[in-house]
Amino acid sequence: MNCGTPLAAVALACPECNQLVHAAKLEELANAARACEAAGDTPSATNIWNHALEFLPPDSAQAAAIRQHLDRPLLPSSENPAPDAKPNWAKRLGPLGAALAFLLGKAKFLFFGLTKIKTLFTMFASIGVYWALYGWKFGLGFILGIYVHEMGHVWRLKQFGLRASVPMFIPMFGAVVSLYDSPKDAGEDARIGLAGPMWGAGAALAFLIPQLFAPAPIWLALARTTAWMNLFNLTPVWQLDGGRGMRALDRQQRLLLLGLILVEWWFTSQGIFLIVALGALYRLFILKDVPPQGDRGAFNEYAGLLLVFGAILWAIKEKAIL
Ligand SMILES: [Zn+2]
Structure with missing residues (x-):
């Protein structure tokens, strides 16, 4: 036409x-x-x-x-x-369903609206602001950071002899690596997941190196964004890297991680830690996928990464890096 x-x-x-x-x-x-x-x-x-x-x-x-x-x-x-705004179950329940749907909508807003969505929104808004301020330089660094993260997964997969695709970028979402083979156990799966944020931590730290010699706001913007994106990926839910990492941890290790996340939130006052904490709570009390024997190495990697990202975000916030 x-x-x-x-x-x-x-x-x-x-x-x-x-x-x-x-x-x-x-x-x-x-x-x-x-x-x-x-x-x-x-x-x-x-x-x-x-x-x-x-x-x-x-x-x-x-x-x-x-x-x-x-x-x-x-x-x-x-x-x-x-x-139609109302879900099917609400329609079947008539006026009671309508009331329930309304209350659930409100509860969801109160629970996530005040912590999760607000933090997510402000972070994505700041990515937009950085992009507008620094243009292609920020865009290039941002994409490079995502690429390094994905190459971390690829590196671990190669170590374990597993076949995978090259990283594929999805606009406004990030990138993914598709697995052709399955990891042999939860410990291996956890290490594959955590390798992304591990290389991501390297990228965030690398962005801070020029800051030591030729300070410029763009380096801090890139380091902060990269640290934030990788920390968000450590939220132990869905297909996020943290979700894979948490699968190998027993109840005690999960509790320790939750404690560490909350201490970091208190110390750095970075809302992102609350998002990660919500995910850890979910993996501790709601999702029953706790293995009888926790993986010590995966726990150390997970905890170490949380500490590194916390330190980067704290240092940038406190202007300890000048
Ligand atoms: Zn990843």
Whole structure:
């Protein structure tokens, strides 16, 4: 469909007889707009009607008809039904379901809204600010940091003789490495997961080296962002690296890590530690995947990484690095 062809409006109406000059063009546009409407493509149809308006004298009857048509909301097409805010279970429960859905929505907002989402939002907002401030230099460093993190996973996989894809970048998300073989146990899986943040810690520290010789805010911005992204990845949930790391730890080790995370949160006042703590709480009390025997090496790596990222974020915040 030829929706939205650029068209130039020249003479709108013949000044002598007020006859419309673009009658054929208008007919064509109206047909195209109706075809878009029939196909449920409302935005394109609106675009075409607006184009048609450019060809019509504003006071003409045709222009008035199109404007009236645009003011009338088009019926949503069968492919794009209007979204229903309530989940299915809530609909089945009737008014009680509606009340429950409302309360759950509120509770979720209170629980995550005050800690998790706010911290996430401010961090991503600061990435945006850094990017705007330092432009391509920050963008390049940021992507490089992600690449180094992924290469950490690749390095460990090679060590264990496991086949994997090269890192694939997903815009606005990061990067992933796909595994073709399975790790032999939870300990190996944990070390593969933790190797990303380990190399990431190296990248964050590397960004601080030029700061020692030629101080500039961009180095601190890159070190802070890289440390933050890697620390976020240590949250022990979903497919995040921390989720794999935690799988190899027993209850006592998980409790120790939670304690360490909370101490670091108290010491650095970095909200990101609260996100990691929430994940650790979940792995301690809700998800029953605790192995009988914890992996000492994985615990040491996990705890060491938490300390390194805490130290980097603290040093930047306290301007200990000048
Ligand atoms: Zn990773």
